[in-house]
Amino acid sequence: MRTGRPGMNRLNMRALALLAGALLLSGAAQAGAIVAKVLDKAGKPMGDAVIYAVPVGTPLPAFTAPAQPVQVLQEDMEFKPYVTVVRTGTPVAFVNKDPHEHHIKSFGPAKEFEFKISTSSPPPIVFDRAGNSVVVCYLHGWMRAHIHTVDTPWFAVSGADGLVRIANVPNGDYELRAWHPDTLAPPLVMKLKVSDVTPLQEVKFDHLPRKRRSKPSQSGYQGE
Template identity: 45%
Template sequence: MKNTLRELRVRMAHAGFALTFCLSPVGAHAGEIHALVRDKTGKGVVDAVVVALPANRSAGNAGGASATIIVDQVNKEFIPYVLPVQVGTAVNFPNKDNIRHHVYSFSPAKNFELPLYMGTPASPVLFDKPGAVVLGCNIHDWMIAYVYVSDSPYFAKTGADGKANLTELPPGDYTLRAWHPRLAGKEEATERKVAVSRTGAVEATWDIGLTPEFRIRRAPIPGQRGY
């Protein structure tokens, strides 16, 4: 009887150890990249997208994104101004204004048009090619936004301080890139190679040139509703 109880305790202990091992967080074996994007004066750049491309592309294959994301239209503006997504992401374009909008893009990565509508279009737009997609509205010329479509699942957008953190990266070699709507030069010119380990974080800083901002001036007519 004593032997039977001892064997039972040993089996339970082994089972408990195996359960603890299986429930260990994946993040404990993943790396991080702490990115900082600044302009030539040293000021942090908001709305820059930092992407980490795995040297072993199969390591970064997450099968695309299935969740539907939103680019809203509020007070005759797109929100957010920059939206980074992974290839395979569907984006909805709801219109919360009490007027109609006509969303379109002529960008090579995604050419589409959502004719005049209020509310939410029947179908979201699938972004199935990598690249930067410029959004516009045929009715309100000042409305502009960007969808950055990444072929890697590892990306992040900078905040007002120019900082962005990429987390849950499998250890390995990566090529980093930084992109911004006003980036002076090509995105490929920002490339750098880094090695991500299981512990600690890689620090990466860019000092990028920005082109002058050009947006058609918003000129609403006071007291007039509609377009």
């Protein structure tokens, strides 16, 4: 049986390797990153802002459920994190790490639910509608969190330094939207073109962050 010339086989393999490398580089060049600095009305860095990119003129990619639910913890008598952002269809699990029971309820158009949680966690809750859900604990009035649901897979929450980075965003035209839990106003919207090198974006809200209600001191709170 003829197997061909060894030199030609090596040449073909080298050509295929070069072609594969070129395709990988081409794919990498078609995606960029969005980096933004979020500021409040006074120009100071603002944390807990939800920043997300919505493509203009192109469809959203199909939703793929994460391998594990996104977790919202009840820990040290607080919800952690304070702001969670998920894509529509994502399951969220509430995990109680406190020795106390919590009575959790949500308000808002995105998802409403109510349950008590102690040592065992209820089944994950699927957030199947875009919008914001305010989550509270009836037993501990200072406990509050936000779960913000968006239809796009490109999102992030700003840190205390106001910085946010969204990686692997395909090149193209987008609406960059910004939402913050301390305002009832609709999300800010700005036009953005994502490329291999996208300039730093500045997002400035027209309000100052509100002071959150703090939990009682250890000496002043004895639990249930």
